[in-house]
Amino acid sequence: xxxxxKARRRWALVILLIGLPIYAVLAITIVGLFDRPxxxxxxxxxxxxxxxxxxPFRAVFRGVGKxxxxxxNKTETSD
Numbered sequence: 391x392x393x394x395x396k397a398r399r400r401w402a403l404v405i406l407l408i409g410l411p412i413y414a415v416l417a418i419t420i421v422g423l424f425d426r427p428x429x430x431x432x433x434x435x436x437x438x439x440x441x442x443x444x445x446p447f448r449a450v451f452r453g454v455g456k457x458x459x460x461x462x463n464k465t466e467t468s469d
Contacts, residue, residue, distance in 0.1 A: 393450070395458045402454045405447055413443050 393401065417439045426432065444451070453459070 395453070395460055398450050398452075399454050401450050402447075405450065410443065 417436070421432070421435060427435070
């Protein structure tokens, strides 16, 4: 079942405001469990983890920044 535009917007907001900070804390904690790698390797790890979190949520984020495709395209003019 496909999510409606309104549901995708709400889930995107939940993911960004709650899920992303939790993921960032977990990523930093897990990387911190090991000895600190060289700067370039640590940078690569964080870049990969920064992209990796969004892959499962592509369908949720797709088209969220655009206008609602199901809404009426009537524009109100003020006189």
